């Protein structure tokens with residue numbers, strides 16, 4: 083098994099499937115985490131991993147050997163996630179009902195929890211994940227691209243094919259949901 | 271005028287334009303109330319950062335590779351070795367599927383002519399359609415058999431030897447993928463969805479270590495059972511058989 087990514091890429095480019103396998107085994111987990119964060123679904127994340135490596139395989143010839151393979155792959159994975167989200171977007175249903183239920187649950191917990199308990203971490207992490215899960219597909223994608231991937235709102239509009247203000251408002255809604263869910267956990 | 275919640279978000283992400291940004295920064299230094307809201311926002315978003323992303327299940331690398339390997343362009347893998355190593359039946363099935371399946375699935379979407387048309391080309395198409403129906407039906411039966419064996423295996427506590435099922439799953443995988451792609455490209459979503467579910471299970475089985483631990487084995491079984499996969503396969507399989515019978519009868523002019 084080649085020791086470095088650069089060596090593995092060079093071999094894989096010449097058709098060495100074992101070298102490509104090494105790249106998949108080293109990086110598929112990181113791609114999954116990114117894809118899951120973007121899509122919020124294990125099945126979609128699996129599909130993104132598959133598509134990311136297929137694209138990477140086809141584009142190996144274009145990979146600059148001095149570049150960082152995981153950075154390059156990460157970019158492909160973000161694009162694959164965006165493509166999947168856009169292709170599923172038309173099936174998006176309204177999340178309003180779910181949003182309301184979620185807000186109520188958050189208000190209940192606000193009164194229930196004492197500050198000492200709240201700072202204990204697994205509970206907080208569960209809460210973040212629940213809050214993330216309450217976002218609509220587009221809110222989630224826009225928020226993750228802004229917050230974790232550092233894309234500008236203009237870039238997000240273009241990437242997700244949204245109208246000028248839609249990405250901005252998706253982010254506002256997402257942050258509002260995070261506040262509702264997590265404010266009980268921070269001291270004011 | 272105080273800053274709105276949305277202003278604070280834009281400020282946090284550095285998305286405010288020159289004049290607005292200057293106003294926001296100025297206001298935040300002067301207004302304790304907005305400063306408090308902003309601190310609260312920073313804390314909330316800092317918590318978001320601390321939550322780890324959801325991790326892939328154990329053994330995911332293996333599954334990812336097994337699924338990919340079946341999908342990588344064959345030319346890179348060396349078509350000769352693929353041909354020699356695979357059972358002749360699989361190579362035949364793959365070639366047949368590529369040539370014929372598109373015509374078959376596309377045919378389903380078009381209205382059938384009221385009376386049989388007896389030109390040479392439509393007769394040839396019918397023969398091809400029948401061959402494909404037989405092959406697809408056969409594929410579904412063999413896949414079903416593997417799933418039944420896995421689901422009905424005795425409950426145990428130790429590792430399970432599934433090497434036979436694995437070898438068969440591996441063989442079925444490539445053909446399954448071709449059928450699925452064809453079903454997708456011709457808009458047969460019901461068939462595509464069942465074949466997609468099958469592919470995931472076949473990949474799981476093919477990629478499992480053997481002997482497989484009881485826990486992993488149970489996970490595979492749960493996956494088969496949770497999706498009602500056996501039931502779905504039986505439905506599409508009998509539908510294929512039905513179409514096969516209809517094609518034969520049409521051929522005979524019954």
Ligand SMILES: [Zn+2]
Pocket residue numbers: 271272273297301302303304305
């Ligand atoms: Zn103020």
